[in-house]
Amino acid sequence: MRATLTIHTAAIAENWRRLAALAEPAECAAVVKADAYGLGAALVAPALRAAGARTFFTALAEEALALRDILGDGPAIYCFNGATAEDARDLAAADVRPVLNSPAQVAAFRVAARDAPLTCALQLDSGMNRLGMEADELSALLDDPAALDGLAPDLALSHLACADDPADLMNRAQLASFEAMTAHPRLARLRRSLAATGGALLGPAWRFDMVRPGVGLYGGLPFREAERVVDLEAPVIQLRDVAKGEAVGYGGAWVADAPARVATIAAGYADGLIRAMGGRARAFHKGRALPVIGRVSMDLLTIDATVAPDLGPGDMVSLLGPDQGVDALAAAAGTIGYEILTALGARYARRCV
Numbered sequence: 337m338r339a340t341l342t343i344h345t346a347a348i349a350e351n352w353r354r355l356a357a358l359a360e361p362a363e364c365a366a367v368v369k370a371d372a373y374g375l376g377a378a379l380v381a382p383a384l385r386a387a388g389a390r391t392f393f394t395a396l397a398e399e400a401l402a403l404r405d406i407l408g409d410g411p412a413i414y415c416f417n418g419a420t421a422e423d424a425r426d427l428a429a430a431d432v433r434p435v436l437n438s439p440a441q442v443a444a445f446r447v448a449a450r451d452a453p454l455t456c457a458l459q460l461d462s463g464m465n466r467l468g469m470e471a472d473e474l475s476a477l478l479d480d481p482a483a484l485d486g487l488a489p490d491l492a493l494s495h496l497a498c499a500d501d502p503a504d505l506m507n508r509a510q511l512a513s514f515e516a517m518t519a520h521p522r523l524a525r526l527r528r529s530l531a532a533t534g535g536a537l538l539g540p541a542w543r544f545d546m547v548r549p550g551v552g553l554y555g556g557l558p559f560r561e562a563e564r565v566v567d568l569e570a571p572v573i574q575l576r577d578v579a580k581g582e583a584v585g586y587g588g589a590w591v592a593d594a595p596a597r598v599a600t601i602a603a604g605y606a607d608g609l610i611r612a613m614g615g616r617a618r619a620f621h622k623g624r625a626l627p628v629i630g631r632v633s634m635d636l637l638t639i640d641a642t643v644a645p646d647l648g649p650g651d652m653v654s655l656l657g658p659d660q661g662v663d664a665l666a667a668a669a670g671t672i673g674y675e676i677l678t679a680l681g682a683r684y685a686r687r688c689v
Contacts, residue, residue: 337650339570339603341684343375347563348553349387354561355549356388359536362543365391367532367550369399369416374608374678375554375566378406379688384553385411393548397423400432414457414491416467424448428455435459435493437467439477442487449486457491458523462513462530463506464497471517478522491546492518492526499534499542500558507535511542534558556673557663566677568656568684570603570619572649575641584638585630590615598629599641601653606634608679609655613669619653620660622646626653628668 356364366389372380381392381403391412394400397419404413412433419427419434421444427434428451435457436442445454461468469477477483494514498504514530517523527545533552535542537559552559555566578598584590601619605611609632617628619639626639626647641647656662662673669676 337571337573337602338683338685339568339607341680341686342567343379343686343688344563344565345379345383345688347555347565348380349383351553351555351559351562351565352384352387352389352549355536355547355552355559359543359547363391363546365389365393365546365548366553367393367548368403369393369395370678373550373554373674374680376686377403381406391546397427397432397434401426401430404430404432421445421448424454428452433457438469439473442477442483446486453486453488455488455490457493458489460492460494460514460517462494462510462517464495466495468494471513474517474520478520489526491529492523493529495532496530496535499532499538502538507538551674554677555662556677564658564661566656566662567654569652569654570601572599572647572651572653573602574600574649575647586633587631590630596640597642597645599639599647601637601639602635603655604633604635604637607681607683608676609637610669610671610675610679612671613665617665617668618660619655620657621651621653623659
């Protein structure tokens with residue numbers, strides 16, 4: 337008996353359409369890194385292309401090259417983490433555009449550009465201190481007339497650190513920094529992009545020429561209008577009656593304070609159901625909330641099914657679905673929806689609707 341993960345590609349496409357309408361006249365790209373947030377780029381990317389997406393982002397060069405094989409010619413594909421200069425020929429042949437994050441990466445790709453200019457993007461650090469060139473590095477680079485020889489940058493981008501909190505003053509500080517950095521005359525012809533999902537929701541000032549939604553496509557916060565993208569159901573393997581005072585699971589972490597009916601479910605942390613959610617998460621059956629009790633183990637978890645006397649072996653309980661979204665399940669584990677989505681394991685029977 338296997339748990340089943342259902343992926344609603346039509347909902348992903350609809351989420352993209354809603355964000356694209358919100359972002360107009362800016363282009364709405366699509367972030368499909370980490371195998372489309374764990375849901376399968378081979379399923380998700382074609383659905384997004386059919387919906388109208390024309391620009392895609394991955395994290396790694398290898399992901400981008402695989403995505404080119406999936407999508408074929410046409411869409412623009414960028415890889416956020418850049419790439420080694422040794423990858424330059426393969427990237428150019430596949431029309432994959434590395435995002436160059438430092439003067440060292442720029443210099444390395446200049447050397448690699450032998451046959452024709454390499455199309456790329458430039459990432460600027462507007463205050464997050466993670467990836468990208470800081471203002472002084474960018475100025476020094478652009479003061480060198482030959483600094484971009486052999487390169488054909490077509491996009492300048494940055495990333496917001498606090499976009500999920502519209503009231504955070506850092507959003508305006510990064511906006512001002514990005515505007516100042518991209519005001520350099522040598523960047524005037526480049527398109528600009530600052531916003532992912534949260535930034536796109538902040539308002540028109542943050543959208544520039546392109547927004548790059550990721551988690552919003554997959555049903556996650558802060559895009560509250562998103563349609564549900566995944567359903568996760570797991571089968572009951574066994575049920576037992578537990579007397580008051582008996583313990584359940586590793587470490588005896590849960591002890592019955594009254595007679596209870598306990599169901600053991602075929603899913604665990606090897607399937608992305610994070611161990612920290614033990615004792616806090618819930619499963620659902622026919623709309624009834626069934627608390628996860630004790631510790632989540634590698635392949636199994638246990639639930640208190642006392643209020644569901646009709647639940648039997650082989651029945652499915654819902655962990656993600658109409659009763660509980662990805663962010664609610666994440667909250668039970670003390671994490672965020674991104675981690676839940678990208679952790680969903682390979683053992684599920686996957687189906688696409």
